[in-house]
Amino acid sequence: MNTELTGAEIVFKALSDHNVEYIFGYPGGAVLPLYDQLFKQKKIKHILVRHEQGAGHAAEGYARSSGKPGIVLVTSGPGATNMVTALTDAYMDSIPLVCITGQVPTHLIGTDAFQECDTTGITRPCTKHNWLVKDVNQLAETIHKAFRIATTGRPGPVLIDIPKDIQFKKGIYKSSETIRIDSYQTNFKGDPVQIEKAVELIANSKKPIFYTGGGVINAGEKASESLRELVALTGFPITSTLQGLGCYPGEDPQFLGMLGMHGTYEANNAMHDCDLMINIGARFDDRITGMVSKFSPGSKKIHIDIDPSSINKVVKVDVAVVGDAQSIMSSMIEIIKKKYPGFKNSNKEKISDWWKQIGTWREKKSLSFNQGKNIILPQHAVHRLYELTKNQDTFITTEVGQHQMWAAQHYKFSKPNRWMTSGGLGTMGYGLPAAIGVQIAHPKKLVIDIAGEASILMNMQELSTAVQYRLPVKIFILNNEYMGMVRQWQELLHDKNYSESYSEALPDFVKLAEAYGAVGIRANKPDELDEKIKEMISVDKPVIFDCVVKKEENCFPMIPSGKAHNEMILGPDEKESISEEGKVLV
Amino acid sequence: MSKSAYSVDISEEKLERVIIVAWVDNEAGVLARVSGLFSGRGYNIESLAVAKVDEERNISRITISTNGTKSVIEQIKAQLLKLVPVHNVADFKIDENSIFKELALIKFVTDSEKLKQAEKICIDFKVEFLDKTSQSFIAQIVNTRREIDDFIKKAKPFGLVSITRTGPLAMSKGSETTRDNKGKVL
Numbered sequence: 001m002n003t004e005l006t007g008a009e010i011v012f013k014a015l016s017d018h019n020v021e022y023i024f025g026y027p028g029g030a031v032l033p034l035y036d037q038l039f040k041q042k043k044i045k046h047i048l049v050r051h052e053q054g055a056g057h058a059a060e061g062y063a064r065s066s067g068k069p070g071i072v073l074v075t076s077g078p079g080a081t082n083m084v085t086a087l088t089d090a091y092m093d094s095i096p097l098v099c100i101t102g103q104v105p106t107h108l109i110g111t112d113a114f115q116e117c118d119t120t121g122i123t124r125p126c127t128k129h130n131w132l133v134k135d136v137n138q139l140a141e142t143i144h145k146a147f148r149i150a151t152t153g154r155p156g157p158v159l160i161d162i163p164k165d166i167q168f169k170k171g172i173y174k175s176s177e178t179i180r181i182d183s184y185q186t187n188f189k190g191d192p193v194q195i196e197k198a199v200e201l202i203a204n205s206k207k208p209i210f211y212t213g214g215g216v217i218n219a220g221e222k223a224s225e226s227l228r229e230l231v232a233l234t235g236f237p238i239t240s241t242l243q244g245l246g247c248y249p250g251e252d253p254q255f256l257g258m259l260g261m262h263g264t265y266e267a268n269n270a271m272h273d274c275d276l277m278i279n280i281g282a283r284f285d286d287r288i289t290g291m292v293s294k295f296s297p298g299s300k301k302i303h304i305d306i307d308p309s310s311i312n313k314v315v316k317v318d319v320a321v322v323g324d325a326q327s328i329m330s331s332m333i334e335i336i337k338k339k340y341p342g343f344k345n346s347n348k349e350k351i352s353d354w355w356k357q358i359g360t361w362r363e364k365k366s367l368s369f370n371q372g373k374n375i376i377l378p379q380h381a382v383h384r385l386y387e388l389t390k391n392q393d394t395f396i397t398t399e400v401g402q403h404q405m406w407a408a409q410h411y412k413f414s415k416p417n418r419w420m421t422s423g424g425l426g427t428m429g430y431g432l433p434a435a436i437g438v439q440i441a442h443p444k445k446l447v448i449d450i451a452g453e454a455s456i457l458m459n460m461q462e463l464s465t466a467v468q469y470r471l472p473v474k475i476f477i478l479n480n481e482y483m484g485m486v487r488q489w490q491e492l493l494h495d496k497n498y499s500e501s502y503s504e505a506l507p508d509f510v511k512l513a514e515a516y517g518a519v520g521i522r523a524n525k526p527d528e529l530d531e532k533i534k535e536m537i538s539v540d541k542p543v544i545f546d547c548v549v550k551k552e553e554n555c556f557p558m559i560p561s562g563k564a565h566n567e568m569i570l571g572p573d574e575k576e577s578i579s580e581e582g583k584v585l586v
Numbered sequence: 587m588s589k590s591a592y593s594v595d596i597s598e599e600k601l602e603r604v605i606i607v608a609w610v611d612n613e614a615g616v617l618a619r620v621s622g623l624f625s626g627r628g629y630n631i632e633s634l635a636v637a638k639v640d641e642e643r644n645i646s647r648i649t650i651s652t653n654g655t656k657s658v659i660e661q662i663k664a665q666l667l668k669l670v671p672v673h674n675v676a677d678f679k680i681d682e683n684s685i686f687k688e689l690a691l692i693k694f695v696t697d698s699e700k701l702k703q704a705e706k707i708c709i710d711f712k713v714e715f716l717d718k719t720s721q722s723f724i725a726q727i728v729n730t731r732r733e734i735d736d737f738i739k740k741a742k743p744f745g746l747v748s749i750t751r752t753g754p755l756a757m758s759k760g761s762e763t764t765r766d767n768k769g770k771v772l
Binding site: 120121124125128129132149181182183184185286290291292307308309311312313316489561562 | 590591592593594610611614615618619622623626657660661664665667668669670671672673766767768
């Protein structure tokens, strides 16, 4: 194609060539030519947010729940700087985003022009790659490269900064087929020698455990199928990180629950005592390992990861396989089937003591709680929410804090891409805009943001977006009037100095919902909870559900910092007994 | 119980000095990406030298002198290789398998008596003289870092006023080369 297009036309042609259906954005001076073009075409729909950060998280929710990249369009200066949190969030959690920012015209760059900022400079450390396009003839190629880089290898956010004059200028459109990025290579298939070694370790292990993470979800739906097959084939126990929830069914008997700082007793003890750890698509994050020097001291470790820089970054491993989780797992399945037919049965005896041990850990029931008659416990609220929504295909997002951990512990996922949470960066204010993005990708599905009253206020304005597009997202607030996780740390680790963790003033969330044109529901008592949750689900509008819960409830189990996996606190009264337990286990 | 949200650092690994070389696309911002990676992840840069080395492929060679534990150096290499415009990365340990050279220009300004003594030291170190006047000269020395340090120490009392140095460059000895992902020599 040799006809000349304007920069703005090139952008929309490229987006359309990459099958983009939705853009999350906010207009401004430096992107007006792009908004002109948006106005002239019908194919791509634009979701107008209320704050650029909201656009970023909405695109993340869209991407995480659909497997497609999320697209963001914002203006220069404050538009770009408001995106920084969302870009960093997406970078930490490996979410593919393509962010287009406007920039002041090229001849004004460097003059401190109105709404000018060094966007590529500011976002360099929080994107996988970024570009400032100064030549309209490079624009199409840059967008194609951006899509490739965002979506291949370890996914992540990319940013294209387009000066306003480039949006007006005419240039040639290049199709994506001819694009080469010589220096960019991704490993897809794992090294067969390493895969063989991994299988050998699997065949010889007496106390194995699968430790899986968000990488399995990023490797696509088929990867979750392969994981299920691999776990069934081996009969091994499996635990998951926060980001990996859903790639293995949460109610399956082989699943030990989430591991890490607020993981289950059985998952963390199994990680500590195992003789073989098979890490698939997880990165030994510090919320997972606890004290690294005490992390699973007696185990051989296999690490499957698409990012070579994850290997040996935190924990030294014995066998590293760099590549796509799905491809590597299916190779492993093939080898096990060929080399060890009937592996599960022939191996049952070898790992039976291990399962017995896991059974005794399970008896601790580390996620149990005692729901009384008067005050709703947050765990109970999540549990009831789960019971009342598990029969439909439900998508859960969260904010960050205690409610997030309770959601991870008590909501059980059976499918991948149903759980959207800010894990790496821990961004309060993520959940509502993410829920909006999820609802855009899945208009008919039930989407719930499990929130805290502090977090939700950080991007509350996006409720207006939900109302505008008739997105019936449900905001389920566990309202304890505290920044609960901060309060918990202050209680347990900072001498009960409750410094600035209580919100002396909070809005009336029911009235707030009504002010936005949404529906407000409040539950105060345990006996009204079910009925009100059902009411929430049945409303075909955005809902704020103000669930008034016990103020001082803490999230347990908990591995305090500097402690090992077998040194967990199980609850307020069990500190003593656990340290005894810990000693025995060491 | 620790009050920190993070574990404490108890690593006591030995630091080693190493020269890291990255072959990169010669494009805007690439040096910022590399130097930003070092500062952002807390790695040290002792010196840094960059220039285009392949006109045809538009590739620059960045040479960074740094130090770190073995695992940190492996991590630096892995992180550098992850940057999109980086074609390949190599590290050169300070040993007999590689050549290390650094260039320094050193200006002397003093009376003729002291200049003479300075010249003497320069000759001992096989220094090349550039731009001589009656009160000054510039010495050019190409050598290892230690030799240049040594020279500076000795020449200092004799009118040495200004120094500029490139930092070390490194190249492997013998026929050994580094190649990009397509097998082309870099």
